[in-house]
Amino acid sequence: MAKPAKTSLSVPQRRSSKQIDEPIVPEDDNDGLSPSHVRKEEGSIVWGLAILVPFAAMIAYIALIHQQTKTSSPTLDHLQGILLIPGLIPTLALTSIAPLLTYHVVKATKDAFLKKGFGGKDLLKGNSNKIPESLGLPTSIVYCLLMCSYIPFRYGMGKSDSPQRTARSLIDNADGGWSGDMHGQRDFPHHELSSYLSSLMSILSSVLLGFIDDVFDIRWRLKMPIPLLASLPMLVVYQAGHGGTSVVVPGWPTFLRTWLGARVITLGPLYHLFILLVSTFSVHSINILAGINGVEVGQALIIGISLCCNDVLYLDPRAGQPGSFASVELRDRHLFSLALLLPFCGCCVGLLTWNKFPARVFVGDTFCYFAGQVLACAGVLGHFSKTLLLFFVPQLINFALSLPQLFGLVPCPRHRVPNVDLETMSLHPSIALFTEERPAGTLAQIILQIFSALHLIKLEWREENKRKVLHSTTNLTILNAILVFRGALPLQRDASGRVENGHEKQATHKVQISERGLWWHVMLFQAFCSSVAFAVRYWIAAIVFPQ
Known part of the structure; x- marks a missing residue:
């Protein structure tokens, strides 16, 4: 794996x-923030x-x-x-x-x-x-x-045992030894x-x-x-x-x-x-x-x-x-x-x-x-462990998306976080590259094309021996999927780390989502899935699981 x-x-x-x-030693106790902001x-x-x-x-x-x-x-x-x-x-x-x-x-x-x-x-x-x-x-x-x-x-405000039992315990343990009961006191939520x-x-x-x-x-x-x-x-x-x-x-x-x-x-x-x-x-x-x-x-x-x-x-x-x-x-x-x-x-x-x-x-x-x-x-x-999973739908989606990279079907870089355009501070999907030594297999291509049809990833193909070969895919995380779904394009970089000519201009014409904006996208999606979870638990479940 x-x-x-x-x-x-x-x-x-x-x-x-x-x-x-x-x-x-930090330069400022407030991390560079003004006193008014703090x-x-x-x-x-x-x-x-x-x-x-x-x-x-x-x-x-x-x-x-x-x-x-x-x-x-x-x-x-x-x-x-x-x-x-x-x-x-x-x-x-x-x-x-x-x-x-x-x-x-x-x-x-x-x-x-x-x-x-x-x-x-x-x-x-x-x-x-x-x-x-x-x-x-x-x-x-x-x-x-x-x-x-x-x-x-x-648990410390419970009723004590009866005075008769307490007195009897004191008599039985008059030597000052431990007078407790291994079974605990009665009417206590043990x-x-x-x-x-x-x-x-x-x-x-x-x-x-x-x-x-x-x-x-x-x-x-x-x-x-x-x-x-x-x-x-x-x-x-x-x-x-x-x-x-x-x-x-x-x-x-x-x-x-x-x-x-x-x-x-x-x-x-x-x-x-x-x-x-x-x-x-x-x-x-x-x-x-x-x-x-x-x-x-x-x-x-x-x-x-x-x-x-x-x-x-x-x-x-x-x-x-x-x-x-x-x-x-x-x-x-x-x-x-x-x-x-x-x-x-x-x-x-x-x-x-x-x-x-x-x-x-x-x-x-x-x-x-x-x-x-x-x-x-x-x-x-x-x-309610089964109900608990209903509120983890975004996490389940993210896990399902990540499986091809987790199991080695798709190259998995150390950092799969989105890339940032430092001029506009907008985020763009990060990519995973296929190489000649490690090309995309048949199963990987089928899975990636399904994800691409759902607008969750962006694929890039190249010509090789007069046939199309999969060159790259955006990383398989829900953060990158949201960016792709909204229309953000990957920023291709050369060996020096600079954005290649034309790609920055192409990306600028698409939607721009900042880091704060992407956070709100994730939170709203999480809240929406929670609403769906309540509907599934208290409406659809009554239909699927009749008495």
């Missing part, structure tokens, strides 16, 4: 002893919190007034019921402080990363300034600390807490492995199975909690259920393998869809928000009662998922402030491992 391209914006810098002895960035987060916190306080105040006055408004009754769902208020409180805390932690640590040699160059800016890298590490640390802060509010702790363990393992990848630049063939190891705690707890391993057979086409002789089939260990593959895919799919400022954080944020919206649909305060659309177990599963996702979205907002165009920090592989594992834990332990 060919080594896929590393699509990070930064060029990893090897840290020699000389570099460590002579650290890189104040604007900080003010945008403060402005968001200024809306969020009073709004949450207002809702809580209305609920308390309603509780005191005992009014009979159905809306207020429903609102109060939602706020009284266990663990929801601590989750909202942690979410409100996550953006500002992440912002200031990244600000305080970015120069330290640069001094230690964690810096890279932005390939699409045309300058040699080094930008701090691997700032996904402090972001993930902030998230994990917030998650640890959540534990006593959600499995939910174990699920929560296993999620933290898997996330922390992914953060550690991601940072090791940033430091040692692990080869792709070695890093592929890394998420499998990090997901084992999550899988064991899922199995211990009798997590479902059955799937519903589609009712359309109708012969499927007749042929299988069942409406539901049990996959057993195969379903556990599916869970591990989902975790692996969610981690690497975010890592592969990279190459422009803010795209890793942006896609993770939109997926997280989409999953939060899906969770909110099940927060029925009347769960388990007649007329409710959700059981208590179903509500608690999505509440558990929401507790993982809301603070994650808050941390992404704070990090995106630094990583958006023009990026002042790079997130590194650490963030990709961290974000993918959070989303996987929320989907798997929330028991």
Whole structure:
């Protein structure tokens, strides 16, 4: 298998002893930005919190007034019921402080990363300034600390055992020895807490492995199975909690259920393998869809928000009662998922402030491992792993596009990011060249011509022995595909790296998309696919999977 391209914006810098002895000191703490611009960035987060916190306080105040006055408004009754769902208020409180805390932690640590040699160059800016890298590490640390802060509010306020049992335990252990119970106290959500702790363990393992990848630049063939190891705690707890391993057979086409002789089939260990593959895919799919400022954080944020919206649909305060659309177990599963996702979205907002165009920090592989594992834990332990994949449609498309290069059918350069025209700062698709030593095979030509017919790639042919031979193709990533679909042409370069005569003029007559514009294209496409995912989950699924 060919080594896929590393699509990070930064060029990893090897840290020699000389570099460590002579650290890189940034010229300006604000990365060349004016004080007014910095104040604007900080003010945008403060402005968001200024809306969020009073709004949450207002809702809580209305609920308390309603509780005191005992009014009979159905809306207020429903609102109060939602706020009284266990663990929801601590989750909202942690979410409100996550953006500002992440912002200031990244600000305080970015120069330290640069001094230690964690810096890279932005390939699409045309300058040699080094930008701090691997700032996904402090972001993930902030998230994990917030998650640890959540534990006593959600699980430390439970009811204690009866006074009779406590007194009996003290008598039985009058020697001052340990008086606990290996089975734990009664009426306590032991499995939910174990699920929560296993999620933290898997996330922390992914953060550690991601940072090791940033430091040692692990080869792709070695890093592929890394998420499998990090997901084992999550899988064991899922199995211990009798997590479902059955799937519903589609009712359309109708012969499927007749042929299988069942409406539901049990996959057993195969379903556990599916869970591990989902975790692996969610981690690497975010890592592969990279190459422009803010795209890793942006896609993770939109997926997280989409999953939060899906969770909110099940927060029925009347769960388990007649007329409710959700059981208590179903509500608690999505509440558990929401507790993982809301603070994650808050941390992404704070990090995106630094990583958006023009990026002042790079997130590194650490963030990709961290974000993918959070989303996987929320989907798997929330028991909607199949629904989770619906929100990864752009990542699935990017993965499907990349397969010919990943499997060596098409040449795979180290960097597959788009090229930039430094005069106009517009982006153009990058290309992969076929050579006489490595021409395009028959299978590769068939696949590439299908992609070309869908306007996802641009092919260039040359004459050789009176027949057409495939000369080049645009790189097979969704970033290049969007540029090709919009009409941007590749910039052919000579051996010196200059644009060949005529190509720059030809490209100028086509649509011009800047790096910021391409980021918006990707984010809007991600949001559109999330909308389609909701339609598939709650409309089309009811048709394909009838009761």
